[in-house]
Amino acid sequence: MLRFGHMALPGPLKRFFCSIANATTVLLNPTERVITIKNATNEDKKMHFPLAWLRDNCPCPVCYSASSELRNLKMMDFCPRVNAVSVQMSEQSESMTVSWDDGHSSSYRLEWLRAVAFGADTAGRQRPPLTRNRPVLWCDASKATAPIWQPKKVRFEHIMKSDAELLLTLLELEERGLVLIEDCGVDSEVVKNICKRLSFPRTTHYGETFEMRAEAKPRNLGYTSDRLDFHTDLPYMHEQPGVQALLCQVQASGPGGDSLFADGFSAAEHIRRSRPDLFRLLTTVPVRFRDRGQLADRRFDLVATHATIELDCQPDGEWCYRRVHFSNQQRDLLQAWPLADVQLIYDALKAFNDVIEGRDISSDSSKVQLQVKLRSGEMALFDNSRLLHSRTGFSGERQLAGAYLLWDEVLSRRRTLESQLQIGRQD
């Protein structure tokens, strides 16, 4: 990976390396508390650097630890109102040196400054890469029809052996939310091995991995042979694991036992367009979830509240879907809802479920929902913070093994694979 100063340069910016112009001027504006670098030949290419930000990101070995790639400057030693006493460009315009009124002096390479500058647009934003790739919705809510989407299938052996195949699988999981892994075998160790290949299994009260079959005294409705409502797993946790692996060990030999997946973000988008009043409730009303009981010799009582549809809102007003939390069986009896709102909150929950189930006449269920009967040895790897899942009822024997993972760890794996394979932005 190419490194300049104390930060690696984003891939797309590498093309600027050799175009450093000679006629570079640097201006200090003490009132705005900004240093601006401009090129005489290109007014549009103004780069702005707030003084506080520049001092905060001094790349010298006192202020920055190159080995850990972390800031060494302590907040208690940093003054956000620091002033620049002088600013100088080197003779060949290769670097800029700033002397500060706290007695420190910092030198910044121009290549690095170009990569990290605040822009010249009206808001003058610095544009860091997104923390995750944008989800690709299964259904375009603005179009009447869309092709039925089919999940990508990969072979277990391929993702275990090939880093490139693993990366493609993780990208698909991030963008579509679902990948099917074939020829896994039926040993529950396989689930653990997949988790370790992706990151780590996230232990819960169900253990590092768990097995599910119909039981005489079910600890939740998953352990029956009934049809399940569409749900996300573990909504009763605030730090809910965002990725789930489900391996089919034994599939029902007769009809039923099919897995159903629905894109919660597509459903949310549909509600946003058709019923903005209900969308507002689904994105703001906290719903309390609870699960309690005993597993082995340990009692548990897990409680969390979430809005049904969680949004990620940026300071500039941009937003995107973040997570969906929905589980009819685990929604708690007690809710802190104002009496006057209760009816509408139920209407909103039901409307969301109707879109998911394809009962809303104005939506095409085939776009939001997908049905697949996993064969034994087949595994579904899916985004538990976006997809809702379910299964059809069955009779006879059927067994699944599962595990959870954290999105943070999976995204970390995706980024390091990209940098190892030199794909995408290497920042």
Ligand code: OGA
């Ligand atoms: C569950 C569940 C899926 C299945 O128990 O939470 O989603 O296919 N089970 O049995």
Ligand code: ZN
């Ligand atoms: Zn320094």
Ligand code: ZN
């Ligand atoms: Zn489930």
